Structures are given as C-alpha cells and as structure tokens.
Amino acid sequence: MNRRGGGGVQILPDHVANQIAAGEVVERPASVVKELAENAVDAGARRVEVALRNGGKTEIRVSDDGSGMNREDAVLALDRHATSKIRSVDDLRTVRSFGFRGEALPSIAAVSRFELHTALSPEEGVRARVDFGRIRSVDDVPRRRGTTVTVRALFHDLPARAKFLRSAAAETRAAGEALVLLALANPAVGFRLESNRRASMDLAPARDWLGRIGQLWGDLAPTLIPVEDAGGPVRIRGFIQRPDAARARGGRRYTFVNGRPFRDAALLRLVDDAFRTTVVEGLRPSLFLRIETSPAAVDVNVHPAKAEVRFRDRESVETAVRDAVRAALARLDSTKPVGIPGDAPDAGRGHRISSGGGAAKPRGEPPAEMPQFALFVSGRDDAGGSGEPGAEAGASGEGGVAEAPFAGPELWQLHDRYILAATREGLLIVDQHSAHERVLYEEVMARFEAGGGTSQALLFPVTLQFSPPEADALEDLAGLLARQGFELEPFGERTWILTAAPQPHARFDAEHCLREMVRELAEGSPLVNAARSQHERVAMSMACKGAIKAGEQISPEEARELFDRLFATPLPGHDVHGRPTIVRLSVEELDRRFGRG
Secondary structure, X not given: OOOEOOOOOEOOOHHXXXXXXXXXXXXXHHHHHHHHHHHHHHOOOOEEEEEEEXXXXXXXEEEEOOOOOOHHHHHHOOOOOOOOOOOOHHHHHXXXXXXXXXXHHHHHHOOOXXXXXXXXXXXXXXXXXXXXXXXXXXXXXXXXXXXXXXXXXXXXXXXXXXXXXXXXXXXXXXXXXXXXXXXXXXXXXEEEEEEOOEEEXXXXXXXXXXXXXXXXXXXXXHHEEEEEEOOOOOEEEEEEEOHHHOEOOOOOEEEEXXXXXXXXXXXXXXXXXXXXXXXXXXXXXXXXXXXXXXXXXXXXXXXXXXXXXXXXXXXHHHHHHHHHHHHHHOEHHHOEEOOOOOOOOOOOOOXXXXXXXXXXXXXXXXXXOOXXXXXXXXXXXHXXXXXXXXXXXXXXXXXXXXXXXXXXXXXXXXXXXXXXXXXXXXXXXEEHHHHHHHHHHXXXXXXXXXXXOOOEEEEEEEEEEOOHHHHHHHHHHHHHHHHOOOEEEEOOOOEEEEEEEOOOOOOOOHHHHHHHHHHHHHHOOHHHHOOOOHHHHHHHHHHHHHOOOOOOOOOHHXXXXXXXXXXXXXXXXXXXXXXXXXXXXXXXXXXXXXXXX
C-alpha cells in the first residue's frame, strides 16, 4: 500500500524505487559483472566464473564457490539496503569489503529477469526468481556450496536504457575490464570469463601480484620494476614500467587503496610528473600501485559505483606516491637492459647509487648488510686483491685490519662515446653525452633554486648577432641566462656582447652553447616544448647544447668525474630527452649469448 500525502506526494512502490536506484548502480552489463563478482570475492570465493551471451545483453551468469546463503538471507538480500557487510555508520569508516550498501542485488533484479541460486552446504539450497523487481518464486533446490546468479533480458522493460548499450563486442570488452580490475585486486582468486561459450580469460590463482600481472600481460611483466615505500602512515607498493619500455598507447595504469581499485586522474598526472625527463613527452608508462593506509583515512562511499575515493590527508598520499616512484626511477634496475627480458623483477633487488658509487637504501628501509660499494667491482680486483673493501691489510688502532678506501670501478671509454664500468652483476654502458646532459640539467636547476651561479669574465668579449626571432627570445630570457652566468650587454640592433659566461666543465664552449640555445629557444624543439616553465626550457637546452659530445675523447680523470657526478643526480639512468643514459649487460645475458648453461 502506498502512502499518499494531501498534495499528491506518495512513496513509490519498491519495484519502481529499485528501478530508479538501478540507474546509478547498473549502467551496462559490465556493471552487473562488477557487482556480482565483487559479492563473490566478499563471500570468500576462491574461484569466480562469468559467462556472457550477446555481450551480457541476453544473459549474464556469475558463479562462485564462496560461503553462500541460507533461505532467509537469500530472500532478505533482495531488499534494498540489506547487507552483511556493515551494521552501523561507524562501520563505514573501516569498511574493507567491496560491497557494503546492499543495493546491487535489488537494483539488478529490478531491471532484468533475475535468478539467485545459493547454498551454505550441499544438503541445502534455495533458488529465488525475480522478474523486473517482482519476486516470482522461492524454491528449495539443493546445490553445491556457493552462489550462482543469472541475469537475463537486461533492460528489457526499459527500452530507453537498452538502446544506449553498445555492440556485443564492446560490452564484452567492458565486462572483461571490470573483471581484470577485480583479478588484479585479488591475485589469490581464480577468474574465468566466457563469451558465447568461448573462454576469453582463464586465470588460476597467482602466487603474488606480479604473477597475476604476468598472467594477464606476459610481455609487460618483465619491463616492470618494483616500487616500495613502507615508511610513514601511507605505504606504497607495486610496480612501474621502465622508462625505455614506455609506449604512446596501451599503457596499463591501475591504482588500488587497501585492495580496492579506484580512479584518480590527478594522482596519475602526479605519477606522470614524477616520470618527467625520464620518458619522451607523450609516452605512458604502465603502473600498478597499491596504496595502504588506515581505513579511517579514506572515504570509499563517495561514488555510486565506488570507483572513486576521498583521502582525508591527500597531501600525504601524493607525497608518498611521488617519492616512491622517484625512488624507483633512481635505481639501476630502471635503466635499459641488453638482450631479452629476464625473469620478472625482484622487489629486493635494485639499489640507488650514491654520489660515491655506492648503494643507498630507499627511504624507510633498514640499513643494508652489504658493503657500501658492493654493487661495483673495484679497480684493485685485477691487482690480486679480493675486491672487497677492507681486504687489504693495514694498521688498525685495535689490532685489527683497517678498511682500505674503495678505488671505484674500473672505467674504459669505448669509441669516444661510451664509458664502461664492471659491476657485480655484469657491465654498465654509459652514454657520455646523455650522462653529461643529466648532470648539467640538475646543476642548472640547482643554480636557479639557489638564486644564480658564478661566471667567468671573458678575456676577449664576444660580439653576437641574432635573427629577429632569436633577438626577441634573448630579450625575454636575458634575466634567466644572467642567473646562469651569461653576462650580456645590448650593442645595437639584434647585437649583443657576451662579457662573461659560466664554466661548467673544461670543454665548455660558451659562444657555441649560447648561440645554439638561443636558436632552439626561439624556434622550439621537442625537448624545450615539453618543458613546463622557462626555467626548465633554459635548463634543458643548456644541458643539451653544453654537454660533451659523442666522439669526444675524454681522459680517465674526466670519465671518473662524469661517472661520479652522474650517480650523484636524482635520476642517473635517464637523460633530459627521456632516453637512457645507462644500458645494463648482465653476466646471465652474456652466458646466454655464449651458450653457457
């Protein structure tokens, strides 16, 4: 019976209210798959199977081996806001289950021919049938433990909704993506998706998250490097793609908070910002990030489909994500390897290289047990020593053995363009021009932050003449160039006199660098066009034009200085163009090439 007010206001019948509510919960077949599969995982299922006909427009069947329900709960679950997940408002602050509102089943049943078949044990079983919001029958039908929900004729009674559904293939892809999200969030659960009786996904339970990624995208997993920052109240774990493997399209980008998938475009932009200067502008590295924090620190009840969340301290989350990604990009395993991809990366491997060439642990990790310079092979190894710090005898105040200073790795220059360094795991090949670009870029940006740098007066001032566009660019940038040490004085139309210049290295040609910088900054280039500020434009251009070039022979002392300065930068493995500065050649790859073991 409907309650009606004196002015014509009335409470709608349940089946009408459920159809209205279904507009938010059930948008398309993929929404049904998502809600039912989430219920299955919440019920403790170890295996979830989804079968579609005609993209789910004709039939959707979701089966699981979870806990199931008894007769009373099965009937009650068809009422709106009937749920086993929460009991009070306080529970919303700590909810960890995927579902908790009690809206999914009645909303789906309101817009379809719906059948729920469930059992707590093989001796029991109940089957409830609902046609577009009206319960038709509830029968005792034994079955194995678990639940099967069948949804037929979705939106049959709502032709206005049905006409907005896309092709069967498009709806199947959307349902598959919904299941992929749940599979990534629950690697220990097996998932299967069939479309018109043909399997398009069949995932056995995986041993860990990387194993699940490998099941879904086998060629992607070897290009991933671990991300881990366990310090503080916000913990970040997961994987990002090596910059050299990033592509313009097809990047897989998934974020989870406390095991729940969510969308956050601003957070993805922040990750892209952390990748800046390590990838070419426009490339989209794949990423899989888990954010773990107190359930009370995140509100999951802010979106009809629970696809978005709200963090109570967003700044701390953003800081943790940015720092974790940058720390991963600073490690050597973020650089490009030579040869076929090996085994998937191990979260315990990869070390941030300090300015002295040693391994510095990421923030929040305990001190390393290995020696400071254990990553590299000392230049003394060939002289008969063990190569381990402290292996050479010396006087000690306590009668022990004094540690000898680490001599650093042996370095060689190859074809006047590459620097080779032996490591414990193989060989590093450093591009001297790209490496110097990274060094100069960081130094230029540091001088901007410090307010300016020093310059050296020229013995003979240089007169420079520029084209009209170049002269205009120089007018705009003269102040920034002065902060880098370029002292310029106007001398007639489009003519300037250079009286002093910076001296970042002994081979620096101030006149040539300035001319090339002004030309690039006036005309534009992919490098400077990707910059987000004038400071970055100047820094990128100066780094590129002022770095030593491929083909220049450098002394062993210069190679050593460049090597040390490179590993003192925040991102030693990548130049400002988004290219690698370092390529790794492992002993395993050499053994493979020579046919060993």
